[in-house]
Amino acid sequence: MRAYVSAARDSFTSNSMSLSRFTQGRLATVKSMKTMFNLSETAPVFLIYPRLQNYSYKIQAQDRESLALGYLIGALESSAVEVNAINAELGDLSNDEVVDLIASFPNTRLIGISAGSEKVFPHVERMCKRLKGNGAEIHITTGGIFATTAYADILEQSTYIDSVCLGEGEHVIVELYQAIANGNRLDGIPGLKFRGQEDSLATTRSRISNLDSLSFPSRRDLTFMVSPEGPGVRKVKIATSRGCYARCSFCSIHEIFGNRLVQRRSVENIIQEIRYIIDRFAINRFSFMDDLFITPSTSGRAWVMSFCQEIVRQKLEIRFWIETRADTLDREIVDALLSAGMDSIFIGIEAGSTGVLKKMQKDVTAAQNLEALHLLRSTPLDPEDIRFGYIMFVPNMSIGELREQYEWIRRSGHCRVQTLQNRMNIYRGTPEYKRLKAAGKLREGPLGVLPSYDFDDPEVGVFERLFRAFHNRCVESVFSAVHDVQIRYISRRHKFSKPPRQFNLMSELLKRIEWIERDHYYRFFDAHFSGAKSEIARIEDATRDDIDELTPMISLLNNLIDQNDGGLPFDIRDEGSGKSSLRTGGLLIEWEDKFRGDDILHSSLQISPVSIR
Structure with a gap:
């Protein structure tokens, strides 16, 4: 039977998450942080999800659970490796505080730091420099999408980083620690790139084909989030698959997986994890963190239908969020998802101009995008729970296509301030990165700074x-x-x-x-x-x-x-029948709430000036 992190083990390690500003003030000393985090003095591995300064405010604290960190912890613990971990984003810790904390653990032999995005890398690099500057004899490794795409430059530039884990990290992090603990060479570890033995840089690792074989992710983050000191949680994150079949020109996901295959967990395996969360935490709200929850193949649709039917059959009564593409939606599959508990959805629409969609290699039309929106609007979903990605400015668009982009998003009824500002980011390894570079229109800066470009x-x-x-x-x-x-x-x-x-x-x-x-x-x-x-x-x-x-x-x-x-x-007055009013600052504010159970869907808000006597 597949091993997973038990409730008892989660309970034992729950306080290893940062409790910083969620308590009555900042933890003043390294000593007090050790106590509050309940960190083990003997753990040889320390994992870090760093804080991206000036960005964390965009992600509510209730959404800061790190599934990637959880999977790595689960892999190490299932191999009997004791591990400390800190999610600096969740704990609102500065990266300097994390470094100060780790420096006080002399038994740490391996430090793993997530570098999933280019923007976070400068922070990772500064942390590594400080950690090595303290004179600690430790091996520092990093991983994530950005680290995978830029490993050669990272190892050349960042002498404080000893290795880079490529692709999926569960097996690599375990084998890396075992090699360090046993004094073995590192060149026998597939998927690890490191300095000092250049002939090993061609080593690759096959994708994990049986996702059911992985340990469930540790829920240290979640244990803290639902504690009295924590911020609470909106929805628990679960991954049902890995990979994406699409070929979008701006997406770098294939760099970490190496191909366009989608690997799925079995329905039974996911139900087991859902039941574990419900039983352990009494939470029935989930975010399925797949690149695409629905794939348009016959087997992909059959999996979704089977999943929905099993949720209904077992009367799990969950609510959940998914991410998908417009061309995967039709009435049958939407109805099945709604019956199983889908209450919000994100669609990768990205453009309202068919010409731009072609240039993005989206393999979908503007009409299909609009049809998907119309379909979702015909359901009980609140409009606020129908979200989508949209890139207003695209490097190879024409001025006419920019106008089409604007007119489409304005007509859609879903336009936000951020939507109008969005300019395509260029990530290493993507088709658009390669096109702009070949055309001499890409201006690359130092690692950690996204390249700029000239529009065609x-x-x-x-x-x-x-x-x-x-x-x-x-x-x-x-x-x-x-x-x-x-x-x-x-x-x-x-x-x-x-x-x-x-x-x-x-x-x-x-x-x-x-x-x-x-x-x-x-x-x-x-x-x-x-x-x-x-x-x-x-x-x-x-x-x-x-x-x-x-x-x-x-x-x-x-x-x-x-x-x-x-x-x-x-003094908010309850006017009855869900109606409320408030007088303040020369304004009369009146609103009527629309409910679904205990949840407010939306309000009709009216604001008018009033005389103040």
């Missing part, structure tokens, strides 16, 4: 620069206070208490504020495409005029957040 169509480049400058001026003059309160809300949301109507009021106010900002960007696009570029200065003036409308809403939001931090309560 100079008009698109001019438009993008003008829009970026307009956006920056608007933020500087008006919307900086908006962004500050958005960051404040996201970073503290995990602390917010009931009642849900007050919580929902904050969400609705944020939505209203975003609409005001978004409308100004609409006007910029409209003015540019209509040829009325002289109107842009007037649009900026109108943006500044919105301060009078925005100021009381921002003030109210800050006050509501302060209330949840222990400030004075607001």
